[in-house]
Amino acid sequence: MSTTSPVRPAPPIVVQLLEAPFQPLERLAAWQRSLAAEGPDATGSAAESHFIGRVRPTTATGEPLEALELEHYPGMTEAQLRALAEACAARHGAGAVLVAHRVGRVRPGEAIVLVAVQADRRGPALRCVQELLEDLKHHAPFWKREWSGGRGTWVAGNTPL
Amino acid sequence: MRVRLFASLRERAGWGERLLQLDLRPDAQPTTAAALWRQLALAAGPEDDGGELPATVRVAINQAFAAPDSPLAPGDEVAFLPPITGG
Numbered sequence: 001m002s003t004t005s006p007v008r009p010a011p012p013i014v015v016q017l018l019e020a021p022f023q024p025l026e027r028l029a030a031w032q033r034s035l036a037a038e039g040p041d042a043t044g045s046a047a048e049s050h051f052i053g054r055v056r057p058t059t060a061t062g063e064p065l066e067a068l069e070l071e072h073y074p075g076m077t078e079a080q081l082r083a084l085a086e087a088c089a090a091r092h093g094a095g096a097v098l099v100a101h102r103v104g105r106v107r108p109g110e111a112i113v114l115v116a117v118q119a120d121r122r123g124p125a126l127r128c129v130q131e132l133l134e135d136l137k138h139h140a141p142f143w144k145r146e147w148s149g150g151r152g153t154w155v156a157g158n159t160p161l
Numbered sequence: 162m163r164v165r166l167f168a169s170l171r172e173r174a175g176w177g178e179r180l181l182q183l184d185l186r187p188d189a190q191p192t193t194a195a196a197l198w199r200q201l202a203l204a205a206g207p208e209d210d211g212g213e214l215p216a217t218v219r220v221a222i223n224q225a226f227a228a229p230d231s232p233l234a235p236g237d238e239v240a241f242l243p244p245i246t247g248g
Binding site: 101 | 165167168169172221224225226240242243244245246247248
């Protein structure tokens, strides 16, 4: 007789690198529709948490920001985002994860990152969003350059939590 | 073997990608990312960590994070990554 324990299906992980401005709420709606189309049992979706990050209008030194330039490592960045999302979902038992991140030139006020997590309860949903955001800020290969007064400056580190 | 640099490291070095031949003689020392950093003189200057790979620069081999002293194999893609600033 087999004694294997029931295996939870791997949660759906969606990773998107976007070269053009995006509307986070439209992305969220499309993601929710795609999950709903998989059926009510596809995810534990009683709780859902979201984070939207936008480009602030000033540089680290307080100058007016013209744009933020986002460089990445094509291939590794996507793979690393997926690995981080899978690990975070597994730690918290989350049912579904969406990560959308801009690359290229991003202007002040535009969305740069969107993280969304569905889970069975608010705790895992909220914790997974926060952890995944911190993970990707430190472990997904992205580099920011601030453009101000026609000059570009590589950002040395992340802003404080 | 392919060596790649990103962001500030690429601009400082003046190149983003270079193809190198590994020394495959039986008596050759296995090459590592840390050794390549010295060999290619990627430090900002001799006063910069004595020319050694600084702890703030991370290494990826074949697009996965790796220890700087991992031995490299022919065909590997090794990348030097300055401090990450995503999100």
